[in-house]
Amino acid sequence: MKTPGKMGSRFLWVLGAVIAFKPLEWMAVKIYQDPWFFLQLLVQGFAVGSVYSLVALGFVLIYKASGVINFAQGELLMLGAYACLAFLVQANLPLWAAIGLTVVVMVLVALVLERLVLRPLIGEPVISIIMATIGLAAVFKAATAAAWGTQLRSFPAIFPDQPVHLGQVIISQVYIWTFGTAMLLMIVFALFFKFTRLGIAMRATANSHQVALSMGISVKTIFALSWCISAVVSAIGGVLIGSINGVNITFSDFGLKVFPAVILGGLDSIPGAVIGGLVVGILENLSGGYLSRIFGGGVKEVAPFVFLVIILMIKPYGLFGTKEIERV
């Protein structure tokens, strides 16, 4: 396939630098004028971004293990948040019990999904799998709306609500807890993949199904496991974000943000997902803070997607993604 040559790509870099110069200069001036505002946005971006990382991690897990692009990731997040809310408020359980039950519910949902919907689709063309997950998303959304209604519901205070002052930056504790929990979970997963039997089996499966099978790894179990982990991780992300803003039926749109994150990191890279999530969270907050006066509301939601298109144009396999080399 034709790709830009050496000279062509250098030209593109120069062109990019020329185009990017003005906005960068403008940005630098803005930061100089009010550094505390910038820091405030940055910190919030980190917190939200860490949840994006978490959800992106779940997304990449499924993609790596089974090659499924899961468009229902956001719905898993929503489902988790609603389930936890139901256990907390309607069943009046303590926090630890609610979260434990949420995890159990999400594992069950993931197992059912994997068995009933995704397994029959192994080996089907990409479009079928994409559409199936989109269909699932619609089903989840409808089920949630039917069960809990469409209005905004707020979480009871899970984390202490006294804000922390860092210089002139005011951080509500929710953000710190969110960031901490997300990071902790990611470290746990890193250790899991590095040292446990199952984690190594998952990595082997991601590498090659055939080799994994011949080494006695049950690929089916791994697929199911990756869905379970993904659902649980997303649900926890949902609870974290839900405790910041409350949940309603558009909450699942949050899941769409994983796409810029994973495209930046490379679709099949776990560290990429983590970094991509953080970058997208920060980018979103900065653009919301600086650009919404120019472009109007909603710029926060769309900026990650502009970013996504730019990455696809210049670095299609992301920062750490595997470049597909095809041989005839």
Place this chain on the structure above:
Amino acid sequence: MTTKCGVFHQSYKSEMAIFQTWFARGWMALLFAWMLVFPFVAKPMGKALGTNVLYLANLIGIYIIGAQGLNLLTGYTGQISLGHGAFMGVGAYASAILTMRLGVPFWFALPLSGLVAAVVGMFFGIPSLRLKGLYLAIATMAAQFIIQFAMRNWTAVTGGSDGMSVRAPVFFGLPLNTDRRYYFLVYTLVIAATLFTKNLTRSRSGRAFVAIRDRYLSAEVMGVNVWGYRILSFGVSSFMVGVAGSLWAHYVLVISDEHFTIGLSVQYLASIIIGGLGSVTGAIYGAIFMTLLPELLRIPERALSHVWENAFTIMNSLREGTFGLLVVLFIIFEPDGLAHRWNKIKAYWKLWPFSY
């Protein structure tokens, strides 16, 4: 002789015919006659069914044009687009701006809006230079959000969240402002779009599309300019969906960004999957199915709403859910769509009762 059991062509002309047998041609003539008669019997029909049948027919027609376009891209070239809802919106807004702000007559604005949509579609098709499948789906999804954002927030051009109002087209002094008059415009274009798609898929370009879909490396080895044809496919496909958008705008007369959401893009994709990917008739079945499904689901809703206060909200979400469920079930149990099922039924009866 209803359908032939083998290949019996004696001339190139007979081989190239779209409708191979006189039986098929007869049915097509009947269908055409019915399409001509239909708008005049639609009123009593609609009364009997309790809906405006002609309105639905027009919606189906507009939907068919867009679905044919998307099918060219997704079904024939194998490029997934989650942005066709937005490209339709580009067509609709382009048409509205051309006719209302710049005073271009509708008959020029219609193809021009298609062209605008084609340019936008081709731009977002550029990543297909190096990417396929998954990545492209994500890139077009980004296109969907970016375009929708532009439609809502670029107030100077699109009127922002108030949307734009559009006038009905005028055909030699006759304003096409009723369902019946518009019907003829829509279905002329439906026939044109269907014939165009059918013939394009049998041409050199169409074969190149299919080759790219099936194995693009082999296609490239055979000398097909893969990127060129992918972009071409994006262009043609967005053109058709843009024309559909323009038609839609001049039919409903008020457009806003709320119609052209990702939901519409998903609906388009779902309709061609349910109808049958890579099948001209499939796009038609899919469009009909997807337009009539919500209407059918409204019947139990209406019946229940007398009995039960909350029925509306529950049924509303249930309708969404049914849509999703149907898509999933179709993909698992009927991955080749309605068109394929219909062909199977035909093949079964071909040799009945001695089918082996």
